[in-house]
Amino acid sequence: MTASVSTDLASVTRAEVEDFLYREAALLDAWELDEWFALFDSTLRYVVPCNDTPDGDPARDLVLIDDDELRLRLRVERLNSRKAHREYPHSRTNHQIYNVMLAPVSDDELPVTALFTVWRFRNGKASSYVGRHHYRLVAHGGELRIRSKRAVLDMTELRPAGDLAIIL
Template identity: 40%
Template sequence: MRAIERSDVEDFLFHEADLLDQWRLPEWLELFTDDATYEVPCTDLPPDASADNNLFYIADDRFRLGERVKRLMKRTAHAEFPHSKTSRIVGNVRIRGRGEDTVDVSAVFQTFRTKDGTTDLYFGTSNYRLKVDDNRIRIGEKRCLLGGEGLRPHGRISIVL
């Protein structure tokens, strides 16, 4: 197995952003391992807070993430039908650590979301634990730390960050 370089990680994260912007959520879901977690803690929590004893906006395991994707792809998901238009910018990609088959990565994000004549900006840092096997990169953990002081004026997260 060859070493995974930052450019490999960047390409993977850019691919993830593209899948999300195109609302190809079932394909995006396939980027996750079977034991993956996806978390968005509240903005007033420390970055290492646990979902076990704190309120999170999103704290999904792989099964719940799959259910979220199914729900968002249905016409009955009124908050996202028709789908928002989004545009994601991913930058400042850094490899923070390496394990035997994992790579810890951080990247900043800006997600612009337009719906019903309103454009909102979500920004922050995404921390990943990427798992590498057979030169394939998959997401084992993703935690999006929102940079704002709260969700106002948005009031909710109905998209995937």
């Protein structure tokens, strides 16, 4: 259950945003992907740019992931099924969120940045992904929702992690 927040985004506190982001991380670690997907606004965007173009625009640059509502729903369905061979059985993950910073509300969205480390444990190996999330949060019915999430990797290459089959 999500805690109720003010519909006035300007009065949302960092503690409320942190609780929301911690809940998101816990849902991902528990592979509760349907509940995680429910945290998003219907006009969602989930982007992971390539390591060499962290400011890349999906309209003109190659990106690792560029999901709208349909693509993200299909990604969740695939990860929940046996069709995602890279993630069946599921990896164990540990999403760590820290250094959460709120910017002033703009266009009815609350811009938020947070650093992250995601540990992935699979087949006796541990790998990690390190970077920063750029969120655009909105309020719907007294609850925060993610309108966009951009996961910018600080790693110079993905080779140590192997692939990006999990959700950051």
